Amino acid sequence: MIKVYLVDDQTLVRQGIRSLLELSDQVAVIGEAASGQQALTELKDNEPANAPQVILMDIRMPGLSGIDTLTELRDAGVNVPVMMLTTFDDHESVMAALHQGASGYVLKDVALETLVEAITCVANGERWIQPAVTERMLQGLSQIQPAFASAEQPEPLSDKELAVLRLMASGLSNREIASALFKSEGTVKNQVSTIMAKLGVRDRTRAVLKALETGWI
Numbered sequence: 001m002i003k004v005y006l007v008d009d010q011t012l013v014r015q016g017i018r019s020l021l022e023l024s025d026q027v028a029v030i031g032e033a034a035s036g037q038q039a040l041t042e043l044k045d046n047e048p049a050n051a052p053q054v055i056l057m058d059i060r061m062p063g064l065s066g067i068d069t070l071t072e073l074r075d076a077g078v079n080v081p082v083m084m085l086t087t088f089d090d091h092e093s094v095m096a097a098l099h100q101g102a103s104g105y106v107l108k109d110v111a112l113e114t115l116v117e118a119i120t121c122v123a124n125g126e127r128w129i130q131p132a133v134t135e136r137m138l139q140g141l142s143q144i145q146p147a148f149a150s151a152e153q154p155e156p157l158s159d160k161e162l163a164v165l166r167l168m169a170s171g172l173s174n175r176e177i178a179s180a181l182f183k184s185e186g187t188v189k190n191q192v193s194t195i196m197a198k199l200g201v202r203d204r205t206r207a208v209l210k211a212l213e214t215g216w217i
Contacts, residue, residue: 001025002123005052006032007039007069008085009061013108017056017085017115024116036064036072044076052080053123059084059093059105067097074101081122095212098205104128127205154210155198162216164191169208 004027008014014032021027030052033039039057046052055073059066070082081103086094094105103122106115118128157165167177174192178185196202199210 001028002054002119003028003030003052004119005030005039005043005055005080007036007055007057007061007066008032009034009058013058013085020112020115023112026116027119036061036066036069039069040064040072040076043073043078043080046078054103054119055080055082056119057082057084059086059097065093067093067100067102070097070100070102081125083118083122083128095209098209104205127203129205129208154200154214157195157198157216161191161195161198164188165195165207165211165216168192168195168204169211 004021006014006017006029008017011034014034018029018032021029030050031042033042036057039055043051043055057066057069061069064072066082066084073080073082082101084094084097084102084105085108086105087108097105104118104127106118106128110118121128163181164177167180172180174188175185177183177192178188181188192204192207196204196207199207201207201210
């Protein structure tokens, strides 16, 4: 069972997510908080044996927002993966959360199967980017001034690499990208590695963020 800690200031939302997760035999909600401050207090005092494996946290809360709470948790040495709960129209907050080290994000009305899959992915040290959120975020960002300055201009990508990068931004796996571009999965894997090397990043999420900052997608 994957141990999850919920953080959301809206009682109905929090209770709804807990009730949803209780339908799964793969996840156990071991605690919840109604504010970022409460989460900080409880999570900093947790013994390792009682610590959650994933924190599922609302990105927008009064007082300490989800992003502020994430930052303070990291400063306090709490390195539990954090997945943000968001809405369709919260592009800038999602970007900020990813820059602060969030492991992914899902919509608040996510289906149980998708939510459990996301939690499992994040608990295993991977990142989860819900394709529906990514697509809407990319559309919105075309009209938003980038909030983050890129340290340096990365090495240019070829047209083929840009095609792969755009599909990465849509949330597709290497296998799905290979199918879409009629390539082998091994070829796509190598291209993804090359893209990350050229962009100077260590994972797919940061590759997408870097491309957004440079205006490539």
